[in-house]
Amino acid sequence: MQHERFRKHGKDVIDWIADYMTNGYDGPVFPKTQPGEVLAQLPMEPPQEAEPGEQVFADFESLILPHTTHWNDPRFYAYFPANHSGPGILGDLLSAGLGVNGMSWVTSPAATELEMRMIDWLGHMLKLPWRGCIQDTASTATFCALLAAREQVADVNQSGFYQQQPMTVYASKHAHSSMQKAVWMAGFGERYLRLVPGNDDDFAMDAAVLAQMVAEDIAAGFRPTFVMSTVGTTSSTAIDPVHAVADICEANNMWHHVDAALAGTAAILPEMRWILDGTERADSFCFNPHKWMFTNFDCSVLLVKSPDALKKAMAINPEYLKAGHDAVVENFRDWGPQLGRRFRALKLWYVIRCFGVAGLQDKIRAHLNMTRWFADQVRAEPRTHLLTEPKINTVCFHLDDDAATKALMKAVNDSGEAYLSHTVLRDRYVIRVSFGQIHQSQQHVATLWGLISRLLP
Amino acid sequence: MQHERFRKHGKDVIDWIADYMTNGYDGPVFPKTQPGEVLAQLPMEPPQEAEPGEQVFADFESLILPHTTHWNDPRFYAYFPANHSGPGILGDLLSAGLGVNGMSWVTSPAATELEMRMIDWLGHMLKLPWRGCIQDTASTATFCALLAAREQVADVNQSGFYQQQPMTVYASKHAHSSMQKAVWMAGFGERYLRLVPGNDDDFAMDAAVLAQMVAEDIAAGFRPTFVMSTVGTTSSTAIDPVHAVADICEANNMWHHVDAALAGTAAILPEMRWILDGTERADSFCFNPHKWMFTNFDCSVLLVKSPDALKKAMAINPEYLKAGHDAVVENFRDWGPQLGRRFRALKLWYVIRCFGVAGLQDKIRAHLNMTRWFADQVRAEPRTHLLTEPKINTVCFHLDDDAATKALMKAVNDSGEAYLSHTVLRDRYVIRVSFGQIHQSQQHVATLWGLISRLLP
Numbered sequence: 001m002q003h004e005r006f007r008k009h010g011k012d013v014i015d016w017i018a019d020y021m022t023n024g025y026d027g028p029v030f031p032k033t034q035p036g037e038v039l040a041q042l043p044m045e046p047p048q049e050a051e052p053g054e055q056v057f058a059d060f061e062s063l064i065l066p067h068t069t070h071w072n073d074p075r076f077y078a079y080f081p082a083n084h085s086g087p088g089i090l091g092d093l094l095s096a097g098l099g100v101n102g103m104s105w106v107t108s109p110a111a112t113e114l115e116m117r118m119i120d121w122l123g124h125m126l127k128l129p130w131r132g133c134i135q136d137t138a139s140t141a142t143f144c145a146l147l148a149a150r151e152q153v154a155d156v157n158q159s160g161f162y163q164q165q166p167m168t169v170y171a172s173k174h175a176h177s178s179m180q181k182a183v184w185m186a187g188f189g190e191r192y193l194r195l196v197p198g199n200d201d202d203f204a205m206d207a208a209v210l211a212q213m214v215a216e217d218i219a220a221g222f223r224p225t226f227v228m229s230t231v232g233t234t235s236s237t238a239i240d241p242v243h244a245v246a247d248i249c250e251a252n253n254m255w256h257h258v259d260a261a262l263a264g265t266a267a268i269l270p271e272m273r274w275i276l277d278g279t280e281r282a283d284s285f286c287f288n289p290h291k292w293m294f295t296n297f298d299c300s301v302l303l304v305k306s307p308d309a310l311k312k313a314m315a316i317n318p319e320y321l322k323a324g325h326d327a328v329v330e331n332f333r334d335w336g337p338q339l340g341r342r343f344r345a346l347k348l349w350y351v352i353r354c355f356g357v358a359g360l361q362d363k364i365r366a367h368l369n370m371t372r373w374f375a376d377q378v379r380a381e382p383r384t385h386l387l388t389e390p391k392i393n394t395v396c397f398h399l400d401d402d403a404a405t406k407a408l409m410k411a412v413n414d415s416g417e418a419y420l421s422h423t424v425l426r427d428r429y430v431i432r433v434s435f436g437q438i439h440q441s442q443q444h445v446a447t448l449w450g451l452i453s454r455l456l457p
Numbered sequence: 458m459q460h461e462r463f464r465k466h467g468k469d470v471i472d473w474i475a476d477y478m479t480n481g482y483d484g485p486v487f488p489k490t491q492p493g494e495v496l497a498q499l500p501m502e503p504p505q506e507a508e509p510g511e512q513v514f515a516d517f518e519s520l521i522l523p524h525t526t527h528w529n530d531p532r533f534y535a536y537f538p539a540n541h542s543g544p545g546i547l548g549d550l551l552s553a554g555l556g557v558n559g560m561s562w563v564t565s566p567a568a569t570e571l572e573m574r575m576i577d578w579l580g581h582m583l584k585l586p587w588r589g590c591i592q593d594t595a596s597t598a599t600f601c602a603l604l605a606a607r608e609q610v611a612d613v614n615q616s617g618f619y620q621q622q623p624m625t626v627y628a629s630k631h632a633h634s635s636m637q638k639a640v641w642m643a644g645f646g647e648r649y650l651r652l653v654p655g656n657d658d659d660f661a662m663d664a665a666v667l668a669q670m671v672a673e674d675i676a677a678g679f680r681p682t683f684v685m686s687t688v689g690t691t692s693s694t695a696i697d698p699v700h701a702v703a704d705i706c707e708a709n710n711m712w713h714h715v716d717a718a719l720a721g722t723a724a725i726l727p728e729m730r731w732i733l734d735g736t737e738r739a740d741s742f743c744f745n746p747h748k749w750m751f752t753n754f755d756c757s758v759l760l761v762k763s764p765d766a767l768k769k770a771m772a773i774n775p776e777y778l779k780a781g782h783d784a785v786v787e788n789f790r791d792w793g794p795q796l797g798r799r800f801r802a803l804k805l806w807y808v809i810r811c812f813g814v815a816g817l818q819d820k821i822r823a824h825l826n827m828t829r830w831f832a833d834q835v836r837a838e839p840r841t842h843l844l845t846e847p848k849i850n851t852v853c854f855h856l857d858d859d860a861a862t863k864a865l866m867k868a869v870n871d872s873g874e875a876y877l878s879h880t881v882l883r884d885r886y887v888i889r890v891s892f893g894q895i896h897q898s899q900q901h902v903a904t905l906w907g908l909i910s911r912l913l914p
Contacts, residue, residue, distance in 0.1 A: 340593070353504055
């Protein structure tokens with residue numbers, strides 16, 4: 001593609017994205033694609049000769065879009081949001097245009113230092129002035145925190161696990177599955193992972209049970225090493241008792257990680273900052289601007305109280321990467337699993353400046369109001385029941401029996417007019433409605449409730 | 458940012474990128490930034506009120522660009538290339554515009570199926586028709602392969618390492634540092650990592666020593682588990698003897714991973730396909746289209762002979778992610794560490810179609826010719842010495858003594874007219890000149906040689 005063709009076609013792509021952001025997708029938000037349907041329409045072999053970008057784009061419109069789940073359409077209420085935004089897209093575009101690899105300070109000083117300052121800004125917004133860096137996902141942030149904890153207790157990096165006292169790990173039964181996966185990957189073994197029950201009312205971790213489990217493990221000769229508190233669980237946005245967990249971690253010298261992947265963004269509101277109370281006593285904290293802070297995926301932020309603990313677990317310095325200033329600069333390759341690093345701070349810079357903190361707060365507040373309004377409708381409608389009071393941005397509700405709940409969700413999703421997802425809590429099939437898509441307005445939410453009302457049995 | 462402002466400013470950003478691709482950066486390719494220099498110019502606190510994107514862009518030009526190492530300027534010869542391209546940028550831009558999370562088939566069927574087909578295309582181009590997926594980096598690909606190997610031998614995911622027979626891992630002394638890091642992260646312990654010496658001539662792994670190490674470890678009661686062959690080492694693009702390693706792996710039932718992060722792209726040339734000879738006998742293979750195949754970072758491709766082994770190590774299926782069709786579709790979250798996944802296949806689709814296989818081959822061939830031409834100059838100049846015959850895209854050379862070599866590299870980099878990096882091989886400080894930047898032409902390379910000639914002592 002010659003540069004002038006890039007210039008022309010690039011502007012067409014910008015126009016398409018502007019239209020998509022303005023109008024949403026002109027078709028179902030959730031496609032009725034059958035497995036293999038897209039594959040069957042894609043040539044088995046690559047083209048030998050160059051094709052024009054316009055042809056690829058035409059195929060994108062006819063073949064990709066109709067088989068895409070439209071995460072950035074306002075009718076998307078499934079899982080948690082994964083938001084783009086105009087500023088996020090432009091920051092990301094500049095990053096692609098530059099194409100720097102920010103693995104080390106020297107491989108792009110501005111990439112490292114802008115990332116440091118964006119962490120300062122986020123720490124200011126969250127009132128958690130720690131150091132940190134951008135990871136790809138909360139899965140990786142949890143994994144990093146677990147490795148830092150592991151290397152504080154035992155030098156597994158050098159010696160392996162074999163001669164170690166078994167290390168135990170704790171998280172809520174409602175914690176994200178990436179906790180379990182991190183335990184697998186880091187070699188702890190799931191038999192040493194304790195899933196602490198949540199209380200039956202709001203699914204928050206029962207700290208008394210945690211304390212008891214820790215005591216039992218010590219008695220059994222194990223070494224309690226790591227606890228993850230979740231602020232805003234995936235199923236129901238339950239909030240673990242961070243202070244009570246901190247008490248137990250401090251008493252037993254355990255690493256305490258707070259996973260607020262979704263909910264952390266809400267803490268930029270003064271009236272919501274309480275959800276992070278106690279986090280200042282933890283060792284590490286993660287939230288994902290790529291979820292609810294309108295910063296394109298991927299952008300997950302890991303803050304740590306002691307960067308040295310993280311770097312002890314992660315830092316490697318082969319000859320071909322050695323450079324001047326190494327003693328006085330941060331090389332973010334030493335803060336995470338991957339060597340290569342995209343210049344992700346650019347999109348955060350664009351987002352925070354183009355929204356302003358007040359603008360971000362306005363958006364989040366509006367989403368919280370939508371959540372409350374929707375919960376009010378569920379409460380007022382005799383056929384729908386709240387599973388628990390919504391804590392953050394997600395309403396969990398059900399009908400009188402699971403079959404009816406499932407049928408309702410299927411009918412909504414089949415309509416193409418909204419996309420919802422589900423979970424199982426208290427042995428019940430539950431519909432989750434998660435607010436926070438950037439283009440969502442109260443009008444969309446009213447439309448959603450109208451659709452649900454019409455489809456109720 | 459309102460959508461119409463996005464539309465307008467987005468086109469300005471496209472224009473800037475088109476100009477940057479056409480002209481390169483109008484300043485030094487390698488900045489003389491002092492540590493903290495960028496930080497000092499960035500406000501300590503985020504703005505409360507929204508600022509226009511144009512203001513952010515003005516600051517990008519005045520504050521970020523002068524302190525950026527310009528990886529996509531043709532004067533960049535350091536490390537290995539990390540290429541952007543017009544098609545790669547546009548595919549990535551569309552991915553940002555859509556903002557889908559392709560963690561599961563159902564969360565965007567087109568994202569999963571396009572990725573499957575792109576793997577088919579790459580398998581066709583490399584004559585290695587395996588299944589696979591896109592990972593972020595080769596660091597992650599190596600880590601995934603190591604976990605798959607680990608779980609084939611022992612159920613560490615469930616039981617941990619404690620009761621296991623110690624598992625040993627092997628790679629060339631010249632293998633990438635991410636091998637060591639993977640061994641750390643996965644809990645093996647570096648004391649069970651054997652770095653096999655390379656031969657003194659071209660630094661390829663000495664398979665006879667590998668065989669001996671494996672035999673000794675078996676005699677010592679260990680369980681040899683994993684070998685990584687490198688095709689194109691970081692320091693000198695040495696090529697390990699893949700067939701000889703395969704013999705040893707097959708005889709001892711070890712997982713064999715082939716890391717061709719940089720060099721794999723060269724294998725799309727019929728005349729260079731020999732570099733992968735024997736890989737069809739391995740278990741997994743990685744190469745990075747984000748290095749030399751003009752596909753924006755990040756895009757590392759992991760191919761596996763048995764996807765089931767990989768999924769056994771990685772698959773988790775919490776209730777909130779369960780969906781119809783799970784039994785018959787691929788959920789790529791089960792193929793790697795992270796849950797969330799960006800729609801990266803779009804940029805590969807754009808790149809392969811807009812270049813065409815022939816167009817990609819032409820570019821790679823031109824880079825190989827530049828490498829040979831440059832090596833000829835080094836050979837002809839009495840003051841410069843080739844360390845070894847260049848195998849792929851990188852020339853390693855030195856002067857008569859280390860101090861002079863270091864001084865030359867510093868002078869070149871300080872000039873701002875080229876950026877080189879170094880390594881140490883045979884206890885010698887060596888300059889690496891790595892070709893493959895997308896905008897590089899023979900004229901640039903001639904200019905580089907002219908610069909070096911003028912700066913020679």
